[in-house]
Amino acid sequence: xxxxxxxxxxxxxxxxxxxxxxxxxxxxxxxxxxxxxxxxxxxxxxxxxxxxxxxxxxxxxxxxxxxxxxxxxxxxxxxxxxxxxxxxxxxxxxxxxxxxxxxxxxxxxxxxxxxxxxxxxxxxxxxxxxxxxxxxxxxxxxxxxxxxxxxxxxxxxxxxxxxxxxxxxxxxxxxxxxxxxxxxxxxxxxxxxxxxxxxxxxxxxxxxxxxxxxxxxxxxxxxxxxxxxxxxxxxxxxxxxxxxxxxxxxxxxxxxxxxxxxxxxxxxxxxxxxxxxxxxxxxxxxxxxxxxxxxxxxxxxxxxxxxxxxxxxxxxxxxxxxxxxxxxxxxxxxxxxxxxxxxxxxxxxxxxxxxxxxxxxxxxxxxxxxxxxxxxxxxxxxxxxxxxxxxxxxxxxxxxxxx
Amino acid sequence: xxxxxxxxxxxxxxxxxxxxxxxxxxxxxxxxxxxxxxxxxxxxxxxxxxxxxxxxxxxxxxxxxxxxxxxxxxxxxxxxxxxxxxxxxxxxxxxxxxxxxxxxxxxxxxxxxxxxxxxxxxxxxxxxxxxxxxxxxxxxxxxxxxxxxxxxxxxxxxxxxxxxxxxxxxxxxxxxxxxxxxxxxxxxxxxxxxxxxxxxxxxxxxxxxxxxxxxxxxxxxxxxxxxxxxxxxxxxxxxxxxxxxxxxxxxxxxxxxxxxxxxxxxxxxxxxxxxxxxxxxxxxxxxxxxxxxxxxxxxxxxxxxxxxxxxxxxxxxxxxxxxxx
Amino acid sequence: xxxxxxxxxxxxxxxxxxxxxxxxxxxxxxxxxxxxxxxxxxxxxxxxxxxxxxxxxxxxxxxxxxxxxxxxxxxxxxxxxxxxxxxxxxxxxxxxxxxxxxxxxxxxxxxxxxxxxxxxxxxxxxxxxxxxxxxxxxxxxxxxxxxxxxxxxxxxxxxxxxxxxxxxxxxxxxxxxxxxxxxxxxxxxxxxxxxxxxxxxxxxxxxxxxxxxxxxxxxxxxxxxxxxxxxxxxxxxxxxxxxxxx
Ligand SMILES: Nc1ncnc2c1ncn2[C@@H]1O[C@H](COP(=O)(O)OP(=O)(O)O)[C@@H](O)[C@H]1O
Ligand SMILES: [Mg+2]
Numbered sequence: 018x019x020x021x022x023x024x025x026x027x028x029x030x031x032x033x034x035x036x037x038x039x040x041x042x043x044x045x046x047x048x049x050x051x052x053x054x055x056x057x058x059x060x061x062x063x064x065x066x067x068x069x070x071x072x073x074x075x076x077x078x079x080x081x082x083x084x085x086x087x088x089x090x091x092x093x094x095x096x097x098x099x100x101x102x103x104x105x106x107x108x109x110x111x112x113x114x115x116x117x118x119x120x121x122x123x124x125x126x127x128x129x130x131x132x133x134x135x136x137x138x139x140x141x142x143x144x145x146x147x148x149x150x151x152x153x154x155x156x157x158x159x160x161x162x163x164x165x166x167x168x169x170x171x172x173x174x175x176x177x178x179x180x181x182x183x184x185x186x187x188x189x190x191x192x193x194x195x196x197x198x199x200x201x202x203x204x205x206x207x208x209x210x211x212x213x214x215x216x217x218x219x220x221x222x223x224x225x226x227x228x229x230x231x232x233x234x235x236x237x238x239x240x241x242x243x244x245x246x247x248x249x250x251x252x253x254x255x256x257x258x259x260x261x262x263x264x265x266x267x268x269x270x271x272x273x274x275x276x277x278x279x280x281x282x283x284x285x286x287x288x289x290x291x292x293x294x295x296x297x298x299x300x301x302x303x304x305x306x307x308x309x310x311x312x313x314x315x316x317x318x319x320x321x322x323x324x325x326x327x328x329x330x331x332x333x334x335x336x337x338x339x340x341x342x343x344x345x346x347x348x349x350x351x352x353x354x355x356x357x358x359x360x361x362x363x364x365x366x367x368x369x370x371x372x373x374x375x376x377x378x379x380x381x382x383x384x385x386x387x388x389x390x391x392x393x394x395x396x397x398x399x400x401x402x403x404x405x406x407x408x409x410x411x412x413x414x415x416x417x418x419x420x
Numbered sequence: 421x422x423x424x425x426x427x428x429x430x431x432x433x434x435x436x437x438x439x440x441x442x443x444x445x446x447x448x449x450x451x452x453x454x455x456x457x458x459x460x461x462x463x464x465x466x467x468x469x470x471x472x473x474x475x476x477x478x479x480x481x482x483x484x485x486x487x488x489x490x491x492x493x494x495x496x497x498x499x500x501x502x503x504x505x506x507x508x509x510x511x512x513x514x515x516x517x518x519x520x521x522x523x524x525x526x527x528x529x530x531x532x533x534x535x536x537x538x539x540x541x542x543x544x545x546x547x548x549x550x551x552x553x554x555x556x557x558x559x560x561x562x563x564x565x566x567x568x569x570x571x572x573x574x575x576x577x578x579x580x581x582x583x584x585x586x587x588x589x590x591x592x593x594x595x596x597x598x599x600x601x602x603x604x605x606x607x608x609x610x611x612x613x614x615x616x617x618x619x620x621x622x623x624x625x626x627x628x629x630x631x632x633x634x635x636x637x638x639x640x641x642x643x644x645x646x647x648x649x650x651x652x653x654x655x656x657x658x659x660x661x662x663x664x665x666x667x668x669x670x671x672x673x674x675x676x677x678x679x680x681x682x683x684x685x686x687x688x689x690x691x692x693x694x695x696x697x698x699x700x701x702x703x704x705x706x707x708x709x710x711x712x713x714x715x716x717x718x719x720x721x722x723x724x725x726x727x728x729x730x731x732x733x734x735x736x737x738x739x740x741x742x743x744x745x
Numbered sequence: 746x747x748x749x750x751x752x753x754x755x756x757x758x759x760x761x762x763x764x765x766x767x768x769x770x771x772x773x774x775x776x777x778x779x780x781x782x783x784x785x786x787x788x789x790x791x792x793x794x795x796x797x798x799x800x801x802x803x804x805x806x807x808x809x810x811x812x813x814x815x816x817x818x819x820x821x822x823x824x825x826x827x828x829x830x831x832x833x834x835x836x837x838x839x840x841x842x843x844x845x846x847x848x849x850x851x852x853x854x855x856x857x858x859x860x861x862x863x864x865x866x867x868x869x870x871x872x873x874x875x876x877x878x879x880x881x882x883x884x885x886x887x888x889x890x891x892x893x894x895x896x897x898x899x900x901x902x903x904x905x906x907x908x909x910x911x912x913x914x915x916x917x918x919x920x921x922x923x924x925x926x927x928x929x930x931x932x933x934x935x936x937x938x939x940x941x942x943x944x945x946x947x948x949x950x951x952x953x954x955x956x957x958x959x960x961x962x963x964x965x966x967x968x969x970x971x972x973x974x975x976x977x978x979x980x981x982x983x984x985x986x987x988x989x990x991x
Contacts, residue, residue, distance in 0.1 A: 057558075057559065057562065057567075058667065059667045059670070061562055061567035061666065061667075062567045062568050062569055062665070064562075064567055065566075065568075225718075227670065227671040228671070229452060229455075229658075229662065229671050229672045229675060230448075230452050230658075230661060230662065232445075232448035232449075232451070232452065232592075232703070233445060233448065233449070233702070233703040233706045233707060234706075236441065236444050236445055236448060236707070237441075237706075237707055240441045252569060253569065253662075253663075253665065256569060256662075256663050257661060257662055257663075260578075260660070260661050260663075261661065263578055264578060264580065264589040264591055264592070264661070265444065265448075265580060265587060265589055266579070266580040266587040266589075281568065281569075282569060285569060285570060285571035285663065286571065288571045288573075289571035289572065289573065289574070289578075289660055289663070290578050291578060294578075333566075333568065336568065614849050614852075614857070617838075617842060617845060617846055617849070618846065618849065620835065620837075620838060620842075621835050621838070621846045624835040624836060624837065624838070625833045625834070625835055625836075627797060627817075627833060628829065628833035628834070628835070629835075629846070630797075630817040630818045631795050631797075631817060631818075631820060631821060631826070631827060632821055632826070632846055632847045632849075632850045632896060632897075632900055633818055633819070633821040633822060633849070633850035633900065634818060634846070635818050636818065686837075
């Protein structure tokens with residue numbers, strides 16, 4: 018009995034080793050990658066991201082026959098932005114669907130919930146759609162994990178630097194989302210103001226992401242005498258903040274995190290509360306703005322619009338998340354091409370951690386994707402951009418090394 | 421009770437005269453509180469009519485607000501869309517009750533076919549239907565209109581008016597006005613009209629009401645319809661500030677629950693006062709009591725609720741009604 | 746042919762036969778007592794007449810027309826009103842509002858102020874004018890019985906079903922009630938079906954008495970006949986059924 022079991026076991030083991038020529042998800046003519054996204058629930062406005070990514074992969078499959086003769090299949094599943102749903106969803110992708118890698122999965126908490134699991138199994142968890150700086154800093158402990166978005170503290174620091182150079186006397190009020198996202202942005206801002214951050218920041222008002230309204234916080238910020246408002250919140254509270262500021266007749270210089278600065282939202286606010294509510298607002302940027310008339314002839318924007326028209330006609334061009342998504346898909350394809358004739362997970366990680374290119378057509382000119390074994394920060398080049406005439410207008414030079 | 425409220429109002433007025441910030445925070449709190457109150461009132465109407473907590477109340481409000489948006493997209497003017505939406509909301513509320521009762525009927529009928537008599541638990545079944553509706557409406561809104569955030573026009577100008585040194589938002593004042601206005605209209609309806617009286621009778625003692633000629637099921641449906649209309653008004657009033665999103669009413673509904681229970685779940689006046697009180701207290705606490713940060717808002721609201729219920733288990737305005745079996 | 750007639754009505758709840766072949770006639774302009782020990786089926790008979798229960802077999806006719814296809818909310822339109830053994834007033838409404846709900850049952854095309862006057866007059870009739878604006882909740886049981894009576898009367902019925910109207914009343918009030926029920930018959934030309942445990946009251950006011958026990962008719966006759974009936978005396982174990990006072 019025991020002997021029979023041992024024989025059977027040996028057979029399966031040898032059988033398994035004999036077939037390890039290719040990593041999971043790789044066949045002769047296809048590559049399967051996966052990701053989790055909030056297709057439903059409170060963050061479902063990000064649900065268009067994987068659709069745009071799939072559109073880009075389809076475009077690559079149709080025009081170039083995929084990567085090294087393999088078509089890219091992208092399986093994205095809903096986790097409702099809820100880590101407890103991410104865990105089974107990722108396990109399903111890894112164990113049943115046998116994906117090659119998890120690409121651009123969205124959200125900090127969902128990402129953290131499966132980071133140990135994926136690293137234990139040596140499954141690439143890459144190009145994550147979140148800007149926490151620890152994705153970049155903890156590369157030693159989690160070699161199979163790498164982020165994509167610019168770091169939140171990095172953006173906070175850039176705001177501080179700009180204020181110091183342009184309006185050093187500014188009295189800064191901060192509306193901060195009451196979670197690690199908001200805290201990291203605020204920490205970056207304080208770092209940028211150091212050692213005088215106490216005297217520059219006159220008031221910080223925390224707000225819950227689910228708060229029904231932000232009038233109390235905005236009234237307090239206004240009463241604090243602040244002349245500059247920094248909005249470190251996700252889209253929903255950010256929009257409420259813009260509208261409420263207009264409602265209470267407060268017109269400070271506004272800075273808003275790139276996370277909430279989609280032209281889609283800005284346009285909607287202008288429509289609801291008047292152009293004055295948003296004009297002059299400053300944010301950072303690294304992706305092109307398809308709504309900017311000045312960039313209409315840009316080849317990257319044209320390609321984006323072409324792919325959208327053919328593969329995702331229902332998508333809204335003004336949604337900055339879509340061109341962002343294509344920039345991610347481009348980066349993934351770029352790394353796959355460099356991952357070897359028959360890509361392995363290790364080869365894919367090696368390619369991702371040795372990226373050095375300024376050719377991503379969907380990113381602003383001047384943004385260089387640069388990584389190394391010890392640099393797990395993908396995007397560190399950001400420029401400031403100002404809202405006027407219904408679109409973003411980049412100005413000044415790039416800030417580098419935003420972490 | 422009334423004395424306590426009067427004292428609170430006087431305190432608010434005095435505070436507002438002394439401090440501009442106090443005045444602004446109070447008005448802003450009343451505006452949000454008015455929204456909580458309208459939705460709480462909707463919950464109370466349904467509870468009184470059918471002893472059901474309608475968990476889909478927030479989503480119904482959200483969905484009808486989307487309908488208003490859609491009508492405006494099609495070129496209908498604001499007030500036209502407003503009135504049409506209220507009509508659609510009414511029909512939707514009636515339909516939801518009909519659907520829920522139908523589901524219970526089908527279930528009982530199936531059970532009877534299977535030889536199981538008297539399934540009972542009609543109220544629970546209807547509550548479960550409302551929870552299903554909540555999920556369904558949120559999904560449907562995202563599917564029909566996409567989950568993208570959309571702006572929504574306001575009935576009132578966005579510019580503020582100045583009284584002394586204080587800038588009041590016309591939108592906030594308008595919201596308070598509409599919330600209170602709809603409450604007064606409802607009160608008059610229930611107090612002084614034949615149908616209003618019949619609705620109250622149907623909700624209180626359905627059998628007795630039937631035997632004095634009240635069409636109880638029609639009255640219950642009317643109650644659900646009116647509740648849906650109130651929800652729609654709340655949605656239309658809040659949407660210009662918080663924008664359209666399938667999840668827009670999720671937290672607001674929690675506060676509305678709190679307001680309804682605070683006021684005494686059977687008392688319409690209590691629901692409205694509870695909503696206004698909650699809005700104002702939360703704003704003032706957040707402004708002047710520094711440990712009440714935004715993450716503590718909800719716990720504080722629930723704490724208030726708990727204290728009120730400990731002192732007065734039936735809520736601020738609740739009567740103890742003894743029911744025989 | 747009576748104003749109301751139940752013919753061979755059967756109704757069972759699981760194992761219990763609540764009404765077993767009950768036939769009952771109520772002639773116009775009469776007061777008919779319906780008596781029997783607890784659980785005899787008296788309230789159930791009321792519930793069948795008012796369509797809250799559907800009989801398994803049998804027929805119920807009012808004014809020559811079958812009631813079995815009439816929904817409960819239309820019963821009052823036919824001219825039948827009732828009170829409840831355990832009072833079913835609308836607790837958070839005022840006394841006047843309670844009566845108004847009843848008054849609306851017969852108020853088609855009648856202007857609201859007239860309906861109101863009618864409700865107030867009905868309150869006057871039952872002696873509750875002074876309590877008109879008081880909420881019903883909190884009033885004594887006997888008073889609530891009168892509120893319910895007023896609500897039933899306000900719907901201007903031809904047939905009034907009274908389920909233990911003397912419950913919660915003291916001796917004097919019971920006397921008064923007897924006189925009142927007679928006035929209803931004599932002055933308002935009402936027909937009354939009266940369920941009551943106060944035998945003295947039933948025997949004094951009734952023109953006819955119908956006795957149920959375990960869902961079955963055990964006697965039917967004038968008060969004097971019924972009181973002498975040995976089966977009736979046995980059903981009450983001789984205890985409750987006293988000779989009428991005077
Ligand atoms: N809804 C019901 N379900 C089950 N049994 C009932 C129901 N209504 C009445 N009964 C039964 O029918 C019988 C007659 O009750 P009822 O008419 O209330 O008696 P009475 O009014 O003469 O005291 C009793 O045994 C009672 O338990
Ligand atoms: Mg009885």
